[in-house]
Amino acid sequence: MSLPTLNALSPLDGRYAAKLSALRPIMSEHGYMHRRVQVEVAWFIALSDAGFAEFKPLTTGARAYLLGLVKNFCEADSLAIKEIEKTTNHDVKAVEYWIKSKFEARPELQRAAEFVHFACTSEDINNTSHALQLRSGRDQIVLPSLDRILLKLREMAHVFADTPMLSRTHGQTASPTTVGKEMANVVMRLQTACERIAAVKIMGKMNGAVGNYNAHLSAWPDFDWEAFSRKVVETPEPLGLGLTFQPYSIQIEPHDYMAELFDAMARANTILIDLARDIWGYVSLGYFRQRPRAGEVGSSTMPHKVNPIDFENAEGNLGLANALLRHLSEKLPVSRWQRDLTDSTVLRNMGVALGHATLAYAALLAGLNKLEIDERTLAADLDAAWEVLAEPIQTVMRRFGVAGAYEKLRELTRGQAVTAQALHDLILSLEIPQAEKDRLLALTPGSYLGLAAVLARRV
Numbered sequence: 001m002s003l004p005t006l007n008a009l010s011p012l013d014g015r016y017a018a019k020l021s022a023l024r025p026i027m028s029e030h031g032y033m034h035r036r037v038q039v040e041v042a043w044f045i046a047l048s049d050a051g052f053a054e055f056k057p058l059t060t061g062a063r064a065y066l067l068g069l070v071k072n073f074c075e076a077d078s079l080a081i082k083e084i085e086k087t088t089n090h091d092v093k094a095v096e097y098w099i100k101s102k103f104e105a106r107p108e109l110q111r112a113a114e115f116v117h118f119a120c121t122s123e124d125i126n127n128t129s130h131a132l133q134l135r136s137g138r139d140q141i142v143l144p145s146l147d148r149i150l151l152k153l154r155e156m157a158h159v160f161a162d163t164p165m166l167s168r169t170h171g172q173t174a175s176p177t178t179v180g181k182e183m184a185n186v187v188m189r190l191q192t193a194c195e196r197i198a199a200v201k202i203m204g205k206m207n208g209a210v211g212n213y214n215a216h217l218s219a220w221p222d223f224d225w226e227a228f229s230r231k232v233v234e235t236p237e238p239l240g241l242g243l244t245f246q247p248y249s250i251q252i253e254p255h256d257y258m259a260e261l262f263d264a265m266a267r268a269n270t271i272l273i274d275l276a277r278d279i280w281g282y283v284s285l286g287y288f289r290q291r292p293r294a295g296e297v298g299s300s301t302m303p304h305k306v307n308p309i310d311f312e313n314a315e316g317n318l319g320l321a322n323a324l325l326r327h328l329s330e331k332l333p334v335s336r337w338q339r340d341l342t343d344s345t346v347l348r349n350m351g352v353a354l355g356h357a358t359l360a361y362a363a364l365l366a367g368l369n370k371l372e373i374d375e376r377t378l379a380a381d382l383d384a385a386w387e388v389l390a391e392p393i394q395t396v397m398r399r400f401g402v403a404g405a406y407e408k409l410r411e412l413t414r415g416q417a418v419t420a421q422a423l424h425d426l427i428l429s430l431e432i433p434q435a436e437k438d439r440l441l442a443l444t445p446g447s448y449l450g451l452a453a454v455l456a457r458r459v
Helices: 029-048 060-071 076-090 091-101 107-111 122-159 179-199 214-219 225-234 256-285 309-330 342-347 350-370 375-382 384-399 405-413 420-429 435-440 453-457
Strands: 162-171 171-176 288-290 372-373
Touching: 029 060, 029 076, 029 091, 029 122, 029 225, 060 107, 076 091, 091 122, 122 179, 122 256, 122 350, 122 453, 162 375, 171 179, 171 384, 171 453, 179 256, 179 453, 256 288, 256 309, 256 350, 309 342, 309 350, 350 372, 384 405, 384 420, 384 435, 405 420, 420 435
Parallel strands: none
Antiparallel strands: 162 171, 288 372
């Protein structure tokens, strides 16, 4: 670990820096600058094709050069923009000046330099850049990470579809299930959450200082600027941005889609917190063992320990992610009058929220991959919980009209240690068909599973 990493205020750029290498180019300030250059270039090229006498269509070579500025954008370019910002004290203007500096020795582009950032407010560039960042972060990092967890959980649902496990409603013994069915429950919840994340339309606006195309119309009053803006926003990359057009805004895009996206992510994270806590509990009960890693230490003083640290790490980082995501979703749609700057500093923490979530997804998957079933412990727990068969016995009794069925089983089993023999004695005394007696006598806690295995295999 380098000294700068040790001095990092955020563990995302310190202790966990190496684990976020895929997210950093997308959600960092460098990633933000990259997207700003992309937006400015797309707008500039589109203006050249708008039919204005003052800005003729760019040559093929000029277009290729401009698109190359985007494609080949690197950290040195970001540093150059930051150097310009020392003078401008304005980050978007610094991007504009950097692009214009790249026109030197290119007369065609120099003649058109004043069309860089033409009629745009900073937020036209910023909101679309944030949108591009979020789309990449969602599609390249968040959803693939969640898909890997889903794949693992679905595998576990199928492999352990028939593995019986004692349920524990309210922490007490309850009707048995299977390990696979419990994984299947999470698969279905998480799959729905992922679909909602993927369905959010990522939006962008390019309509000027207060959303009315004022500056645009002052230059060309008869031009359809709204249609032009829509085309730039919705045309696929690289000539457009490939976003969904936002037709109404103040100076800033309303950020409602961001709130929707962050809420959807938080819902998925909450499902995973639930899973992490349950697995932690099953490890504690001995239902799962964890494969130890060579050289790893579980405790500084207790050599025997193999702690569920991956699930604890996941739970902690999911909580941090959700705290940020919920603040983002509550704060961002609120802006005083036509604009205030409270969203600007908050938006710079989108990568922090996604960073904690990304860490959590990796930790959770690592933990799931270490798990092994302890079938002996599962079987022993089931064999010590014959009281759970009170449910099927009283249900069959009710089918055949035995009066007070529920009450009789409650008297025999509630709050008491119940043996197989006691239940069998009761079954033998019942006035029900012999075939039903035989079926109940054959039942064990480990075979009383309903449709658990079928449901587990269906996901």
